[in-house]
Amino acid sequence: MNIKKALIFTAFITGAISLWSAHPFVRNYSRKESGSGTQNWSIGQAANDWMYFANNNGLLEYDGVHWNIYPISNYTNVRSIYIDRSSGRIYAGAFNEFGFYQRTHTGKMTYTSLSSKVSTADRDFSEIWNIFQQGNAICFQGNNVLFSYEHDSLKATRFSEKISAAANAHNSIIIAQQKKGVSVLNGNLQLPIPNSELLLTKKIVAILPVEKNQILFVSENDGIFKYDGINIQSYPTPADRFIKDNQIFCATYHNQKLAIGTVRKGMVLIDLQTGELVYANTNSGLQNNTILSIAFDRNQNLWLGLDKGIDYVMVNEPVYDLVGKHNLYGSGYTSAVYNNTLYLGTNQGLYYLRLPLTSDINTTDIQAIEAIKGQIWHLSVHENTLFCGSDHGCYLIEGQKIRHLAETIGTWALKPIPGRHDLLLGSSYNGFFLLQKEAGRWQFAHFVKGFTETGSNYEFDRQGTIWLSHWIKGIYRLTLSDDWKQVAGNHQYTIRHGLPANDNNRIFQYNDSIYMNTTQGVYQYQASSDRFIKSDVKRHPAFRHTLPYSRIIQQNRQWTWAYNNRVIKKITQQPGILQIDSVSFSLLTNKLIPGFEHSTFINDTIGILGTEDGFAVIKPSRATLTQPTLHVAIRKVYLTGVTDSLLQEYSPGQAVIPEIKPRYNSIRFEFNATEFRNESVVQYSYRLEPSDQDWSDYNSSNSKEFTNLAGGHYRFRLKAKNNYNASEGETMVEFIILPHWYETLWAKMVYLLLFALAFTLVVRTIRRHSEQRIERVKQLKEKELTDQKEKFLLEANEKEREIISLRNQKLHYELRHKSQDLANSTMNLIRKNEMLLGILQKIDKIATELQERQHDIGVQKQLKKIQDDIRNNIETDNNWKKFQENFDMVYENFLKRLGEEYPGLSSSDKKLCAYLKMELSSKDIAPLMNMSYRSVEMSRYRLRKKFDLNRETNLIDFLRQF
Known part of the structure; x- marks a missing residue:
């Protein structure tokens, strides 16, 4: 039996199921996280999608990232708020105090009291429980008084009986009072609504205008009543018993959906068109069951103001949690519907839920099958028998009987053999085995010999060939012998045969043909070349949008699903139309079990997905591809340095461009975009003009700092995109860094x-x-x-x-x-x-x-x-x-100079002087002068006398120096 036949079969057996409800996903915001006081009495959403709450500590603000609390002037409990989107004012009421909050041009939130305009006689008006707008007037409802503020003047209307509820319904002020019923306020006159006697003894806690000028009156303990313009009658709903048993405290209405908050048991959402109910309580994940305020946001999800904390309930999403917050059953691996019972296989055992499912599934509604414990890998229905593949082998569930096929071991999966309704091919830890139906009873036949590889991902093609994906060895093509007892043909395909890798290949059926989803996209087998080739995306456009190494399931000829642990894609294919929805199911991002992603489609409107936390219910018909505007805001601007100083808070429109002294030329921006379901799906891109030429890459950081900026006029531009619903938004802020004195x-x-x-x-x-x-x-x-x-x-x-x-x-x-x-x-x-x-x-x-x-x-x-x-x-x-x-x-004219100096010298004297100058001895001189030695000595003596030399002066020294 193929997937299509299985879906048709399960649709028939679940035809009696009128409602498939489960627990909506819930996000909790504790007092510690928000920094607020106990009790949240009123809720409002501003034009920029920011949420505001009337909290015991003041006005509580949440922008999707940051929480802020703004006390009221007398520091009493804020009981009510109303947001005037045209003026940006947030009106608030407390004990003997009311007024409005408004941002200055720098973004600072300031409070202006209007109580000073109240006359002295009316000053002790106690609590302001509700605020609404009537025309141009803002109305503040107290216990016994209604103040109307218009054109800066205040008017008070007194009532003898305590007001339990008041509202603007179809341009009329409707007042509900115990013992006096409901009335229309015309000036200072109370005009009873015709035929409203039914409500005289009822405590009305909410007055809700609906379509066709009708009004719903929600009572505390007596249910809901409807005024059609003529009569007031009881208005029955599928939740009447819940409503009457749990003391209604608040209610809100939007687009045919009525949301009711109770004191005792959380909330219920009633679809007034279909009768479908959605409950949320502590089983679903609420912090507590006392709901003091309730409001739809722009995404038509619900905000709950609790006795302690705030919760966000995602009632308008196509994804629900089957078993709620208190999952005691493990991670979901497989599921199947059999005999009006939903069977659930987890890593802890096999469980079941009786159908039809109630609107409020409690943990006690899920029963364990004690005979089957441990890891469950596979559930499927064949020939009116439920087969269970587990860590301990194969089990059969026939009616109320459970039978274990002892011959089997750990079983991954079971597949019907084409053309043989009496045979099933099972995959076990040690290879394939065969189950055969004989005489109306399924029995273990034998193990298939000749092949010992194992795996859960295998399929039969039209010729009866088995295709098996091994997690690291590639793809096997197997043919069995005629008696099904052994593998007759075995061919292994790897990267040598065209596959981009040997690992991470997923086999799937599409239009009754076999394909492989690989890390590089979808491949198919080409018999003529005995190789794998890339699939033709022109022939199958859906393949262009599948995910590498993801599980692909063709739910029907119109819808194909591709999913892994990161993304779930719904591909809608119609003649001439191809729609890709990769955002509607983002709540399940990172919740699927990698490698063991599982889904069971009960019909075209309901599916079951296994998750790490149990099981999720998906409702494809609720998925929408609308792209609402994403409100992105520059939350705060800080001048950074040794200590940071706040320059500007959120200021829509930026009436004044701040001028910054040059020494504060480092600046940090904090920003956010309002995505309450999962803020991590929002990414930001920015640029600082004129410094940056290009936008930055998208990233999830919600702050950016610039340092050492030069003087000049700057524009910080910010873009955000929401990967949850593909919406985008952009904003900017301008600032001027003044030049230094020298600039x-x-x-x-x-x-x-x-x-x-x-x-x-x-x-x-x-x-x-x-x-x-x-x-x-x-x-x-x-x-x-x-x-x-x-x-x-x-x-x-x-x-x-x-x-x-x-x-x-x-x-x-x-x-x-x-x-x-x-x-x-x-x-x-x-x-x-x-x-x-x-x-x-x-x-x-x-x-x-x-x-x-x-x-x-x-x-x-x-x-x-x-x-x-x-x-x-x-x-x-x-x-x-x-x-x-x-x-x-x-001797430098010695004789000449001697003759000039001593003219009395004879020629013989000069000769003697010359010889003495030459340092000749007397003995040598004697023959030269033709005289005796004694004559020479006498001549020397005479020369001393001529030179007038004293005894100490040597004649030769004298002549040497002359």
Whole structure:
């Protein structure tokens, strides 16, 4: 039996079910979370979707993220509020006090008391229990008085009996009083409503105008009454017993739905068109059962003001909680309807609920099947038998009998074999097994041999081939033998056969064909190539919107579901129309069990989903793709630093653009968008103009800080999107960071003047620098010329020095040569004179001998002549003149200077001085001067006297230094 037939079957067996109700999801706001007092007496929603509550500690405000409390002027309990959306005022009433709250241009909430306008006689009016608007007047209802405030004037109407309720119904003020019934207030006159005697003894707690000028009167203990413009009659509802048993305290009406809050048992929502009931109480998750105030919000969900805390009840969502807050049964893995009973398989065991379900399911309504405990993997109905796959094997439930097939082990799932209603193929921890129906009784037949892999995700195709997805090994295509006892064909498909990965592949049926949902989208098997290929999204547009590795279920030809733990998509496909709803079921985000997502569709309007918290009821017909405006607000603006200071609170319209001193150039924005069902689905994008060119990426942070901003006019623009209902909103706030004193206009004018002066100075400086540069260039050129000249001179001097050096070298060489010549000539002269003297002495000796012998006189004369010539040669040597020249050259004109200094010196004296200058000894000098040694010594003595030398002065030293 395929899914379609199963759905038809379950629709038939549940045809008698008139109501499928469950617990709405509830969000709790405790006193600690909201920072408020006990008891919340009245509720209102502003135009920006923010919620306000009349709390014992004052006016309580909730913007979806932040809570704020604003005490009333006399700090008494606030009992009532009314929001005038046209003016933005929030009217409030307390004990002997009423007035209104309103924001200033900076967003600060301020309170203005109107009680001062009350006359002294009427000042003790006690509590203000209700506030409503009549035309342009705001009406404040007390115990025995009704104040009407219009055009800044106040009018009081007194009543003899206590008012139990009052309201503006179809432009008339309706008053309900015990013992006096209900009446219309016309000026100061009370006109009884015709035929209202039925209500004389009833305590009316709410007066609700409905369609067609009709009015509902809700009593405390006697039910509901309806006024049709002529008569007042009892108005029966499916919740009458609940209403009469639990003491009604408050009620509200919207769009054919009546919501009633009780003192004892929470609330009930009555759909006056269908009769459907939705209850919410502590079983559903309310903090307590005493409802002091109740109101619809823009999403048609309900806010409850409790005796302690505030609750948000999501009655208008397509998702409900089956078992409520107090789930004692574990996580939901599977479910099925059998014999007018809803069976639920969890990780703890098998449970059931009798159908039809009551509107208020209590935990005691869920019964355990004690014979089947532990993990339940699978429930399905085949041939009027309920099959249960569990951790302990396969169980059969036939009527009231439960039978365990002992041969089986842990069972993942069971599937009917195409064309064989008497056979079921089961998947166990150790492989496949076969169940067979014989003689009207299902029995274990045998295990299928030849294949030991296991898994719960397998399907038969039209040819009877088994397709099994293994969690890490890819896909198996299996064929069984004709006797079903073993696997005849086994082919494994992996990434080598076209799959994008070996793991995370889900097999599903779509239009009676087999497909694989992979990490890269939907694939299908191509027999001709024996490979997997990407499915054609043009042929199946729904596949374009499926989720990677998600469970895909085709509920019918119109609706396809794709879901995993993160997203649930409902894909509606009609001729020419494809609608994708990925937001309506967002309350179940992160609640499904990964890898074991389960759904059972009872019919087109009801489905059961397994969750980590149990089971959820989904109602697809309630899903809507409308995109209401998302109200996004910049909640607060702080100047940040060592300590933060609040610059501006929420200010719609921003009448005044704040100007910020330059030292406070770091700023933080706190913002929010009103999404009460799940604020985490709201994401924000922003940009600061003109600094940012692009919008930031969307993120869930609801604050943004900018630091070190320069002076200027800024616009902080904020966008928000709600992933729950795809709505979007945008807002902005402007601010000006004033320039520093050095950035002001006057400073800029001074800068301009300074710039002009500086420019002039710069021009002059440039000109001067230019002139100086020219002068420097000129000087540089002159210096270069001078340097060149000096260089030339240096080179000339160097050359001259070189020439002089060469000359000096030459002179030195010549001097050395002269000195050498002088020394040589002196030595030669000495040797010559010594030789001549020797010869002379020998001649003298010969002459003496000849004379003594008286030899030839002629010979003696000749000898005499030779002696005279030798002596003359010694005394008048021609070399003296050359000697004198050389000597003066070597000794710097010594003889010349000596003659000039001592003109009395004789030529012999000069010669002696020259020889002494040369440091010759007297012995060496004697032959040079042709005198004896003694004569030389005497000549030296005479020289000392001529030089006038004292005894201490050495003659040679004197001549050396001269």
